[in-house]
Amino acid sequence: MCTAANYTAKDHYFGRNLDLEYSYREAVTVTPRNFPFEFRRVPSLKTHHAMIGMATVADGYPLYYDATNEKGLSMAGLNFPDNANYKPVSEDGTNVASFEFIPWVLGQFETVAQVRDALSDVRIVDLAFSEEFPPSPLHWIISDRDESITVESVDEGLKVHDNPIQVLTNNPTFDIQLFNINNYMSLSVDPPEPRFSKEIPFDTYSRGLGAVGLPGDLSSMSRFVKAAFTKVNSVSGESESEAISQFFHILGSVEQQRGCVRLDDKYEITIYSSCCNTHKGIYYYRTYENSQITGVDMHKEDLDGSELASYPLVKSQQVLMQN
Numbered sequence: 358m359c360t361a362a363n364y365t366a367k368d369h370y371f372g373r374n375l376d377l378e379y380s381y382r383e384a385v386t387v388t389p390r391n392f393p394f395e396f397r398r399v400p401s402l403k404t405h406h407a408m409i410g411m412a413t414v415a416d417g418y419p420l421y422y423d424a425t426n427e428k429g430l431s432m433a434g435l436n437f438p439d440n441a442n443y444k445p446v447s448e449d450g451t452n453v454a455s456f457e458f459i460p461w462v463l464g465q466f467e468t469v470a471q472v473r474d475a476l477s478d479v480r481i482v483d484l485a486f487s488e489e490f491p492p493s494p495l496h497w498i499i500s501d502r503d504e505s506i507t508v509e510s511v512d513e514g515l516k517v518h519d520n521p522i523q524v525l526t527n528n529p530t531f532d533i534q535l536f537n538i539n540n541y542m543s544l545s546v547d548p549p550e551p552r553f554s555k556e557i558p559f560d561t562y563s564r565g566l567g568a569v570g571l572p573g574d575l576s577s578m579s580r581f582v583k584a585a586f587t588k589v590n591s592v593s594g595e596s597e598s599e600a601i602s603q604f605f606h607i608l609g610s611v612e613q614q615r616g617c618v619r620l621d622d623k624y625e626i627t628i629y630s631s632c633c634n635t636h637k638g639i640y641y642y643r644t645y646e647n648s649q650i651t652g653v654d655m656h657k658e659d660l661d662g663s664e665l666a667s668y669p670l671v672k673s674q675q676v677l678m679q680n
């Protein structure tokens with residue numbers, strides 16, 4: 358399970374939690390403009406927009422989980438088991454393999470509007486990167502500063518949903534996630550007005566009563582509602598420090614603590630949380646054990662080069678002793 362979100366203060370921020378019980382050796386990876394992107398069934402991109410994000414690099418190829426390009430367009434893949442349906446390669450249309458989708462989009466486009474147009478003849482095809490990396494069942498959120506869409510390749514074909522909440526989690530399909538939000542329309546950050554009955558002497562004995570009913574469990578529908586409530590009501594100062602702190606608190610509202618979701622002999626945890634300043638191209642992250650925010654600035658790399666730059670995650674806790 359995972360959660361992705363957007364937040365806008367002075368700059369725009371995009372990031373996600375990766376919730377899993379194991380790690381794929383992910384690293385913060387910058388792909389410069391002249392790294393040759395070869396694709397299986399669509400023309401390669403010899404030059405393209407540079408991008409930064411979290412990836413497993415396999416045979417020199419960045420398998421991105423989430424990334425942002427130098428124009429500020431961002432994209433993340435989140436688990437979508439049983440619903441994702443990738444298609445066989447066809448003679449017509451634009452056949453993009455699921456593992457190519459992030460580089461193919463971020464390599465060429467600057468805005469969600471451009472992506473929406475381009476997707477009209479795209480089919481996500483069921484080609485594997487390798488035996489070690491078969492296709493994962495994913496759906497995607499694609500965002501710029503102004504809007505987000507959710508892209509789902511399902512039995513009926515490719516669905517592109519507007520995502521006004523700018524949050525994505527996992528199952529069920531996005532139309533159901535959006536509909537489910539209706540159940541929570543009366544939640545509020547303000548103290549409630551008693552409307553239950555005039556007969557009962559209600560007492561606002563605690564702060565926060567306006568949002569009683571907001572789910573707190575870690576299921577995917579509940580995380581969608583919780584992250585949406587936190588995100589749409591979020592307030593912060595405009596400085597980088599205030600904005601990224603707020604962003605990590607939005608993701609923190611749905612993070613997974615070890616022990617709460619059991620998978621056979623393991624537990625699902627939030628392996629990392631990321632927050633990219635999409636304007637500055639700085640990718641910040643925290644890991645389950647490292648609460649310190651670590652950053653990688655894409656503009657410190659040679660973006661006209663052709664070699665990937667990869668930064669393995671700093672995973673151990675950074676404690677600042679004060680005496």
Ligand SMILES: C[C@H](CCC(=O)NCCS(=O)(=O)O)[C@H]1CC[C@H]2[C@@H]3CC[C@@H]4C[C@H](O)CC[C@]4(C)[C@H]3C[C@H](O)[C@]12C
Pocket residue numbers: 358359375376377381413420421422434435436437438455456486490491492493494527
């Ligand atoms: C598993 C993760 C989602 C986390 C999640 O939701 N976990 C709940 C599991 S559960 O549903 O609760 O059981 C997803 C998110 C992004 C994915 C990578 C995308 C690039 C690449 C694509 C290739 O084709 C296959 C390998 C590849 C490295 C992918 C591996 C894996 O699939 C990643 C990490």
